[in-house]
Amino acid sequence: MSLRSGLTATKCLQRQRVFPRNAFRTTYTAPNSNLESTIESPDDWHLMQENRARFKLLFDLFNQHGSTQTRKNTFQPHHTLSCPLAPSQTTLSALVAAGAHFGHTTSLMNSNFLPYAYGSRAGLTIIDLEQTLPLLRRAANLVRAVAQRNGTIIFVGTRPDLQNTIQRASERLGAQGYHIGERWLPGTLTNRNQLFQEKSQEYRLTPDLVVFLNPLANMNAIRECAIQHVPTVGIIDSNADPRIVMYPIPANDDSPRTAQIIAGVLSVAGKEGVKAREEGQKTQQNHAQRILIKQVLNGEGNV
């Protein structure tokens, strides 16, 4: 038996080749170099930009081969915020994935919530999402109808993680959408003259619908809406009485993902209502114009 020809003693005992001293990375070589590079003049900035652009070209070239899943066609966590589901597209699995079925501890369950509870597990009340979904769709229909009749809708979400949600939701409704993110000022509806002074006479202040993403923290607001006969929609958790709002949606109110789905669904429905209203107005205008034209033609024909 003999050693393979390549594996001589001298070769095995040879030291590893040390990297040459001058082979460090600079802006001229790799895009993510951060060691010995320095930027002094605007030319260095341009060089850095060019280098990164070159790398990106290479990246894009190779990106065409390989996996077909891209950032655009896979689910990203921000999609519930930026491209929400339509009411008809909402599924049970989407709600379960968001954790909408988790209620609070069974000891804290409100007795009036029992019809919406599926059961309990691990000490938590599990919310029956098969009831949640039709109630969510009913609320969406309501929002659509209100928006179609030029109604104003306020989205109330007074937690820091709900700010983005309510802003986007109110944006989708255009001029008819409003949001309250920090605190519902007591007296917004019942003491409007003092709070808004001359604006209370200038604008139509009573909203046509208020959507609460965390109703338990906004009981004052719910009470004011009841006093002023404003219909309310709310996400009702297992420790809340579903009767406090007119259209309860039993779901987990502590989960931001659930709130995003629900607010997204309602705002998309509202957007549909606004669009339907605009189209209705357009058809009315076209109709009126056609009548006018006919009249003019008839008048000319007669003459």
Add this chain to the structure above:
Amino acid sequence: MATVGLKAFELFASRLSCRPPRLHVLALRSLTTTAATTPPPPNSRFVPPASLETMDEAQLEGDGFDVDRRSRRPRPESRRPVPPSPAFYTARSLYYDTLVQLQSALSLSRRALRAQHLLPLPPFALRALPPAQPAWANKAEMSLILQAPLTARMYKRVVMLLRELDQYERIARVADATELEDAITDITKGFESKKGIQARDTRIRAREVKERGPLDRYGRSYTVGRRKTSAARVWMIEVQKPKDSTSEPVANTTSILSSSNATTPPPPTSTVLINSVPISNYFPLPADREGVLRPLKLAGLLGAFNVFALVRGGGTSGQSGAIALAVAKGCVAHVPEVEPILKKAKLLRRDPRMVERKKTGLAKARKRYTWVKR
């Protein structure tokens, strides 16, 4: 509250004269607080209050609602417009709208910088950015700009967003992305104030003074020293060494007769003037002279600097102590390496001892009157 309610009532009263009494009650309901209304008649249809003001008199007149007529006629638009801002019901609409707009400006500029490969920025490039020099309005001024009383948390929120925008503006400026830089400047300049700009200029000047160093353009240091009620201002400048070649030793002569003094250069001499008078005339006591020159002695700079001092207030030893402190500070300004030596010798410390005041019931600051038994 009463005056506002009255004013609103007057407004409506002027409109009431031509309205039927039914509308009078319903219109006032939106103004009053918690009005307990009578229950509606059993066969009437519920109409939400918001649209009541929009309904014509014709619709409300009559015994009941004419369903056919109502469904044929399109519901009229509200006479009053809806509130303009989406944050209207917060009663701080401009503040919340501004936050939303700043956040969207941030995300847009981030996207633009990413497209130009300027974000994410590697650490060496971050270090090369010019420093931030903000001139934001203070909390009171920002409250005026945003038309809402701001708490510290609300103000900080705005300033954090503005700082991030400012950072993107600096990145765009160094990398010559002028359009983006101008766009961001248009947004941020609305939040700067005159006071903020003044404060910023003061900071820049202070930083320049610090960076420039303690010596002026002629190489003089200007320092101040105080002791008891004396204050001294001292200018120190390095003694110029003469550059003639004749002073250097030409050749080593082995003759015993030649004295060693001829070859060695003369020791350096410096002038110390106090109130334009030489030190020996101003301080007749050797102790005071020693005090003034002690910092130079300890630092080994005895002939190195010419000293010019202006002193006033106090007496001889107070003035001597004040000049000594100023001279010590001047040595540190010229030669920073001697600072630990002078610090250890406690020559850089302003002596805080001052004449203690006389107190009532005592003859002097501490001296008590003779104790009498009876």
